[in-house]
Amino acid sequence: MSRHGEPIEPIIQRLRDGTGREESFRTLFDRFYWPLFRFFEHRGFSTEECQDLIQETFIRVYRGIETFRGEARWEHWLFRIAANTAIKALRHRAAAKRAGHEVPLEVEEEGDSPALATGESARGTAEPLRQLLGKEMKDLLVKAIEGLPGQMRRCVRLRVLQDLDYDEIAEILQLSPSTVKVQLFKARKRLQMELGSSFADFDL
């Protein structure tokens, strides 16, 4: 049940059965228009592109609704369609760019799923790492991080390499924020012990 009122399952069922199909489709559109809009917007698309991609997503929903069996959560099914639509659009844009066409936005493509490289990951060159002096020290730190126990290592990488805060790390690793805090505290002690005074002020 969502905050919108009627559960999603009967709406999907009506859409599939064909009873009140247009009305059900409109209900779905109304309910998920803004979540989709914000998703595409967050991926760096303009308002016009967002409008177009939302339509594309709903056309795919309309054509593929028979394949939705309810085994996955509806939001996740819709998200997959939207993310694939975004990836396709960015591929198209990158291809146009390679061909010398003018494109409205400058977004770097990264492999198969360029959309996935955008968004907040832009801050991937993390501040804590930038504070370190020189490549040698960075290599030393990366090597020392590799030697940490699994969970601790993952917390440190997300903090140092991706510059995430405690809550974000907890969300990604499905841990409590206090566990993340403890892991990072222990990691700091271990890294300071291993690497000496150069890393005494290193902030995790």
Next chain:
Amino acid sequence: MDEKLHAGMKRLIAYREGTLPEAEREALQEHLSLCPRCTGLLRDLKNFETAAAGDVETGPDSLKQEAWESLVRRLPRVQQTPAAIRPVAPLPARRQPSLLYALAAALLLVAVGFSLWSAVTLQQERRRLAGLEKRLEERESALTEAQRSLAETERQLQAAHGRIQALRAARPDAKPDTRETELEARIAELTEDLEKLRRTPQTPRTPGGHDRITAGPGKIDLSAAPRFALRGQEPGDGFLRGGGAVNPVRQGERFVVDLSDHPVHPEYRFELLDQNGKVLWTGRKPGKSLLGDAGTTLLVSGLGPGSYRLRIEGLGADRTELLGEYLLEIKAE
């Protein structure tokens, strides 16, 4: 980061839903710690869930309306677009009626009528199926409750019987009073009722479970039902009758094994063991067969009274998974 190593949407969603196996979960977390792209996607998924639940910043309604109108205009161009959303085509200019038009109209009417009839019939069938499923669930639930009640009654009877025996042992010379005799007679009646209930053939299905086995008193010979491949039989003479049809003269006991929850295994292995763990019989069933893969039926009628164990394993290319182990009590008639 090697592109081939990215997590993929399906795995990220399974991780988010908590359905990823433990080993894969840890490998994915390791990947996430190194990959801002997958981390970003996972966070987008979480944000989308929040937004889909209603916690989202909205904008002008005109924007949404504009997108809807464009969408409706685009839908007719999509293949397989259902007629409900396709705008009604303008009627052709009125012409002189002809036989051809009349025929076409008649055919159209028949097609429309047939479509309507199909849709209505389908709906009715779906409703009927839903009703049947509900009734089945209710019956299964009642059966489970009855079994539980049966076990509880039996336990109470045994306790009462034990108490009477203890009292008798404490007063060997005392004459049983009327109340004691009545109680004992009642216990005997109830015990008999329980035995009758047990002898009643049942094939209960555990809701959501994957196994169902019923057993009762049995005699000689162990046979395998059709569509069962046999191999590696160890028992001595007369124990197996091959994989042919069930012998109707030899009324043995049926063991119905439902494997519908384990469709991933390419093959299943069944083993019947005695109390000492000796394998008396082993059989395999392919995961797919012409008759379906929802389970199999074993006919067991070659066992003397005693306790046996039936093990069911799912066989994969690189692992064997124990799906169930059952204690079978074969009682003397």
